[in-house]
Amino acid sequence: MKTCLIVDDSRVIRKVARQIFESIGYACTEAEDGKVALDACKTVLPQFVLLDWNMPVMNGLEFLRALRQLPGGDKPSVVFCTTENDLNHIQEALGAGANEYIMKPFDADIIRGKLEQLGLLD
Amino acid sequence: MKQEDFDLLSTLVRQRSGLVLTPEKAYLLESRLFPVARKHNMKSLEDLAQALRARRDETLMFDITEAMTTNESFFFRDQKPFTLFQKTILPQMLAARAAKKHLRIWSAAASSGQEAYSLAMVCAEEAAKLQGWKIDIIGTDLSREMVNRAKAGIYSQFEVQRGLPVTYLVKYFTQIAGDKWQIKDNIRQMVQYREANLLADFGPIGSFDIVYCRNVLIYFDLPTKGKVLNAIGNIMTPDGFLLLGGAETVLGVCDRFKPMPGEHGLYCLSAAYPQGVKAVG
Numbered sequence: 242m243k244t245c246l247i248v249d250d251s252r253v254i255r256k257v258a259r260q261i262f263e264s265i266g267y268a269c270t271e272a273e274d275g276k277v278a279l280d281a282c283k284t285v286l287p288q289f290v291l292l293d294w295n296m297p298v299m300n301g302l303e304f305l306r307a308l309r310q311l312p313g314g315d316k317p318s319v320v321f322c323t324t325e326n327d328l329n330h331i332q333e334a335l336g337a338g339a340n341e342y343i344m345k346p347f348d349a350d351i352i353r354g355k356l357e358q359l360g361l362l363d
Numbered sequence: 364m365k366q367e368d369f370d371l372l373s374t375l376v377r378q379r380s381g382l383v384l385t386p387e388k389a390y391l392l393e394s395r396l397f398p399v400a401r402k403h404n405m406k407s408l409e410d411l412a413q414a415l416r417a418r419r420d421e422t423l424m425f426d427i428t429e430a431m432t433t434n435e436s437f438f439f440r441d442q443k444p445f446t447l448f449q450k451t452i453l454p455q456m457l458a459a460r461a462a463k464k465h466l467r468i469w470s471a472a473a474s475s476g477q478e479a480y481s482l483a484m485v486c487a488e489e490a491a492k493l494q495g496w497k498i499d500i501i502g503t504d505l506s507r508e509m510v511n512r513a514k515a516g517i518y519s520q521f522e523v524q525r526g527l528p529v530t531y532l533v534k535y536f537t538q539i540a541g542d543k544w545q546i547k548d549n550i551r552q553m554v555q556y557r558e559a560n561l562l563a564d565f566g567p568i569g570s571f572d573i574v575y576c577r578n579v580l581i582y583f584d585l586p587t588k589g590k591v592l593n594a595i596g597n598i599m600t601p602d603g604f605l606l607l608g609g610a611e612t613v614l615g616v617c618d619r620f621k622p623m624p625g626e627h628g629l630y631c632l633s634a635a636y637p638q639g640v641k642a643v644g
Contacts, residue, residue, distance in 0.1 A: 326520060326541065326542065327538060327541075328533065328538050331529060331532070331533055332533060335529070335530070335533070341528070341529050342529040343524060344520050344524060344542075347524070348521075350525055351521075351524045351525060354437075354524070354525055354526050355524075357442060358442070358526075358528050
């Protein structure tokens with residue numbers, strides 16, 4: 242089963258995202274900030290990370306930079322999912338190694354489309 | 364809705380656009396035409412039907428057709444037809460037109476322009492191979508509102524996320540307001556949009572090497588499908604390609620085309636390509 246780590250400080254967003262990912266056959270884990278997510282990745286790397294930007298303790302960009310330094314940390318596909326919707330943020334995210342970028346609000350179609358482009362949808 | 368009102372409205376829409384509305388689709392008629400009734404100061408679809416019976420009001424009939432034929436679209440819809448364009452159709456055509464260095468592409472029923480702009484973006488990605496080439500991309504739609512939207516090339520945050528890779532968003536769009544993005548001039552200038560009805564004479568539209576006509580035939584009845592396919596056959600170059608939507612086919616509809624083996628949705632004129640074509644790269 243494909244694995245997805247959902248990183249967002251909003252429990253509601255995590256729940257909505259989890260439903261979408263589970264409906265397309267992903268096993269999901271959740272993290273409420275970048276630090277918790279990074280600790281989880283040090284134990285086991287997911288195939289896919291859905292990543293919020295603004296979170297307490299460690300933000301999404303800091304998490305992504307740290308993840309890419311881990312052994313095998315270049316493997317997971319990371320897709321930002323954030324209210325930050327300007328070109329500068331998008332370029333900064335891509336520069337830090339994000340594979341895709343979703344501007345909130347999102348829906349199941351957008352997530353499925355991005356997964357399809359990344360070759361992660363059967 | 365009363366049966367005679369449904370019959371009147373669905374017949375009008377069918378005559379003007381080819382769109383077939385079966386009785387199960389009455390809800391679609393109601394939801395799309397209620398705003399039209401309001402715009403014309405009427406309270407219900409009953410009033411709308413009554414007004415049409417009293418007078419063949421051209422503006423009203425135009426608005427009804429527009430409302431019924433406006434459909435959602437998104438960039439790189441279904442993805443495969445665009446991979447096919449990049450890997451198979453374009454290389455094949457670049458070889459076939461090497462002397463002329465001119466290609467004409469038609470996005471029929473272009474809606475708000477996403478398909479034609481997606482093809483233009485693929486051409487921009489392949490710019491190195493297209494040095495010195497003239498590529499005409501023509502997008503047509505029945506709806507004036509859609510043609511105007513396509514020409515403007517302005518899309519909502521939702522629209523630019525459906526199917527469009529973020530790298531293309533960064534490369535080919537400008538953010539013009541918080542949640543509005545406009546396709547850049549270099550891509551916009553590659554595409555010409557105009558109003559055209561697939562059921563009418565196409566007029567002086569010229570001939571095309573590649574025709575994308577996706578997700579429109581499904582709305583037509585069998586004789587209309589055949590008529591439209593035949594008309595498309597008339598304006599295609601003998602070695603040209605036709606792309607249909609995932610739920611559409613020429614089989615049992617029009618024998619002028621044959622499917623390309625192994626390439627779902629891709630068709631050519633029956634006499635062309637006895638050996639088939641191969642993907643490149």
